[in-house]
Amino acid sequence: MKITLKINGKMRVVEAGPGEILLDVLRREGYKGAKFGCGHGFCGACTVLLDGRPVNSCLLLVGVVEGREITTIEALGSVDKLHPIQEAYLDAGAVQCGYCTPGFILSTKALLDEKPEPTEEEIKQALDGNYCRCTGYVKIIDAVKLAAKKRKKR
Ligand code: FES
Ligand code: FES
Incomplete structure (x- = not known):
C-alpha cells in the first residue's frame, strides 16, 4: 500500500x-x-x-x-556542516563505535528543545531509553552539557 x-x-x-x-x-x-x-x-x-x-x-x-x-x-547536520549537538558529542569524546549515537543525539535534541539548561538528573532521565555499549555514559552526559552551553552562546 x-x-x-x-x-x-x-x-x-x-x-x-x-x-x-x-x-x-x-x-x-x-x-x-x-x-x-x-x-x-x-x-x-x-x-x-x-x-x-x-x-x-x-x-x-x-x-x-x-x-x-x-x-x-x-x-540535523552533514559531514561538512555538523549540528552543534553533533559537534558537542565529538568534542566531548562521546562517540566510539557510533552505533548508538544518532539515537542519543536525537534524544538530546528533544531534551534541549524543551529544556535548554537541563540538570544532570534531567539529562539522565531524557537519555534513559538509549543504551551505549562503548562509552560508559559519562562522556555522553558531558556532551549534552556542552551542547547546552553551545546553544546558549548562539
Ligand atoms: S531497536 Fe528499537 S529500541 Fe532497540
Ligand atoms: S558508541 Fe558504541 S554503542 Fe555507543
Whole structure:
C-alpha cells in the first residue's frame, strides 16, 4: 500500500506493507541513521523524533505515523556542516563505535528543545531509553552539557 510520510520536512509517498515498522521503511528509503538494535524498545538505537518527541521506530507500525512529523538524524547536520549537538558529542569524546549515537543525539535534541539548561538528573532521565555499549555514559552526559552551553552562546 502507499503511505504518505512527512520525513525531515518533506512529504514522501512510500510503499509499505500493513504490518511494517517505521524503522524498516525509513532504512529502505535511505534514512540509515536509525539503527536496528534489539527490536523490542529497549536500546534506543532506532530512535527518531515523532512530532519532536523521541520514539522507538522499531515499535511503531508505519501506518500510525502517517501525516505526522518524523525527524531523523539526517535532518540535523552533514559531514561538512555538523549540528552543534553533533559537534558537542565529538568534542566531548562521546562517540566510539557510533552505533548508538544518532539515537542519543536525537534524544538530546528533544531534551534541549524543551529544556535548554537541563540538570544532570534531567539529562539522565531524557537519555534513559538509549543504551551505549562503548562509552560508559559519562562522556555522553558531558556532551549534552556542552551542547547546552553551545546553544546558549548562539
Ligand atoms: S531497536 Fe528499537 S529500541 Fe532497540
Ligand atoms: S558508541 Fe558504541 S554503542 Fe555507543
